Amino acid sequence: MKKAIVIGAGPAGLSSAHELSKKGVEVIVLEASNHVGGMSRSFDLWGQTVDLGPHRFFSKQKEVNAFFNELIKDDFTLVNRQTRIYYSGKYFQYPLKFGNVLKNLSLVTIFQILWHYLVRVFFPIKNPKNLEEWISNRFGEKLYSIFFKNYSEKLWGIKCTQIDADWAAQRIKTLSLVQAVISSIFNNQGHKHKTLVDQFAYPNNGTGTLYERAAESIKKKNGEIALNSPVKRVLLDKGNKKVSGVELTDGSVIKADYVISTMPLTNLVNGLGHLPKKVKEAVNSLYFRNTILVYFEVDTINLFTDNWLYIHAPEVKLGRVTNFRNWCPTLNKDKNTAILALEFWCFEKDKMWSANDNDLIKMAKKELSDINLMPKKYKIINSKVIRVPKCYPVYETGYMKKLDIVIDCLKDVEGLMPIGRYGAFKYNNQDHSILMGLLAANKITNNNPTDLWKVNTDTEYQEDANIKDVLIY
Numbered sequence: 001m002k003k004a005i006v007i008g009a010g011p012a013g014l015s016s017a018h019e020l021s022k023k024g025v026e027v028i029v030l031e032a033s034n035h036v037g038g039m040s041r042s043f044d045l046w047g048q049t050v051d052l053g054p055h056r057f058f059s060k061q062k063e064v065n066a067f068f069n070e071l072i073k074d075d076f077t078l079v080n081r082q083t084r085i086y087y088s089g090k091y092f093q094y095p096l097k098f099g100n101v102l103k104n105l106s107l108v109t110i111f112q113i114l115w116h117y118l119v120r121v122f123f124p125i126k127n128p129k130n131l132e133e134w135i136s137n138r139f140g141e142k143l144y145s146i147f148f149k150n151y152s153e154k155l156w157g158i159k160c161t162q163i164d165a166d167w168a169a170q171r172i173k174t175l176s177l178v179q180a181v182i183s184s185i186f187n188n189q190g191h192k193h194k195t196l197v198d199q200f201a202y203p204n205n206g207t208g209t210l211y212e213r214a215a216e217s218i219k220k221k222n223g224e225i226a227l228n229s230p231v232k233r234v235l236l237d238k239g240n241k242k243v244s245g246v247e248l249t250d251g252s253v254i255k256a257d258y259v260i261s262t263m264p265l266t267n268l269v270n271g272l273g274h275l276p277k278k279v280k281e282a283v284n285s286l287y288f289r290n291t292i293l294v295y296f297e298v299d300t301i302n303l304f305t306d307n308w309l310y311i312h313a314p315e316v317k318l319g320r321v322t323n324f325r326n327w328c329p330t331l332n333k334d335k336n337t338a339i340l341a342l343e344f345w346c347f348e349k350d351k352m353w354s355a356n357d358n359d360l361i362k363m364a365k366k367e368l369s370d371i372n373l374m375p376k377k378y379k380i381i382n383s384k385v386i387r388v389p390k391c392y393p394v395y396e397t398g399y400m401k402k403l404d405i406v407i408d409c410l411k412d413v414e415g416l417m418p419i420g421r422y423g424a425f426k427y428n429n430q431d432h433s434i435l436m437g438l439l440a441a442n443k444i445t446n447n448n449p450t451d452l453w454k455v456n457t458d459t460e461y462q463e464d465a466n467i468k469d470v471l472i473y
């Protein structure tokens with residue numbers, strides 16, 4: 001009988017444990033916090049349901065959608081996506097729409113965009129290594145400076161020339177400006193069906209419902225979910241070549257044949273102890289960006305109609321604002337107020353991370369009014385701050401060389417599978433973490449030779465899929 005320990009009850013951990021419990025493998029999920037869902041959890045706030053910022057689920061992967069369908073069934077709403085960019089006092093529809101861009105930019109700027117684009121068509125940068133070069137190659141420097149530079153630098157906290165091109169390749173559709181203009185002019189006309197970019201399937205009681213149900217299902221199949229059980233380190237056998245179990249922070253030890261870890265890769269590796277200096281140095285040079293979420297309950301439902309707004313304006317630190325009023329009506333529980341979540345990004349060493357809640361709330365209120373998102377006639381009736389540590393693995397140029405050193409070392413340890421967003425240092429969405437979880441489980445049950453480190457890196461950009469094909473069958 002095989003026994004597996006899963007560290008972390010987020011999407012990656014729970015999808016793996018769910019699959020293992022279905023196949024009869026003895027599994028225990030050890031979760032540090034007192035809830036399941038990780039960064040994708042939902043929770044009650046002032047009588048309504050909210051997530052940790054916006055959580056849109058989308059995937060073209062059959063097995064990922066099967067996991068969603070098995071647990072959510074028809075208990076979801078197809079939400080029509082509306083998202084815009086706030087920049088220079090104006091709102092731009094996102095994904096960009098040609099007419100809207102024309103309306104919002106001056107003729108001079110539009111000519112500059114086209115000119116810079118043509119320059120890059122004829123004189124592309126060879127082997128673009130960083131975000132600035134990668135985006136400029138596809139869209140030209142002008143469009144890059146308007147729609148990518150400010151936001152990316154706010155999010156990552158480093159210059160775009162220091163952000164690895166890997167991130168863009170993973171997240172930005174390889175679409176040229178010409179294609180972007182054509183698709184925005186025709187604006188999906190001629191396409192009968194909505195794609196994943198137009199709509200998304202959202203569980204009626206929040207994105208976290210998927211993980212609450214996965215946890216219930218694991219328990220029904222005799223799997224165990226232990227909350228408030230932070231893992232201190234993974235234990236290896238004497239030759240350091242095979243896992244033998246884990247040690248919790250209270251000193252207790254649990255033995256197992258396999259450990260699927262979704263705890264931060266940096267903590268996992270440092271806990272292993274015996275590693276060569278080169279590996280320790282490599283892992284300790286990897287770092288994360290944190291998020292501070294400031295939630296406001298506002299005494300109106302008429303603020304703005306977007307699911308979320310990207311705030312590109314460089315004059316404020318604010319990066320994104322979600323309005324949960326505009327997701328699905330079941331979240332609001334018939335209340336006549338709107339809950340907003342304002343996102344700010346910082347490093348652990350920054351003053352903002354250790355600032356007190358009152359100061360953060362004051363700053364958030366000021367920024368909201370500085371960009372006119374909160375007319376004076378409305379009042380904020382409740383505020384709350386939530387800090388989300390290590391939620392963005394920073395893809396600084398050259399990070400992959402360091403990660404490769406760590407991967408080479410971990411590949412030698414039999415039975416150890418680091419997966420997930422901070423678990424594998426991959427900028428995963430929920431679907432990628434779920435896929436990693438399912439594949440990790442298959443490695444145990446079917447001896448599947450999949451290289452889990454490769455999941456996500458080569459995935460085809462997904463948003464052109466027809467929503468009906470991928471979700472409802």
Ligand SMILES: Cc1cc2nc3c(=O)[nH]c(=O)nc-3n(C[C@H](O)[C@H](O)[C@H](O)COP(=O)(O)OP(=O)(O)OC[C@H]3O[C@@H](n4cnc5c(N)ncnc54)[C@H](O)[C@@H]3O)c2cc1C
Nearest residue numbers: 008010011012032038039053055056231263420421429430
């Ligand atoms: C603001 C924001 C917006 C996002 N928007 C979207 C979106 O629109 N769409 C989308 O698909 N994704 C979105 N994501 C990403 C999504 O939240 C993650 O991809 C997903 O939650 C990652 O799942 P995971 O299991 O890899 O990691 P996590 O969700 O981080 O789960 C890891 C779990 O491990 C636990 N843990 C950590 N250390 C230990 C330890 N030592 N011992 C035991 N347990 C431990 C943690 O408590 C946590 O529960 C967003 C994320 C953020 C922060």
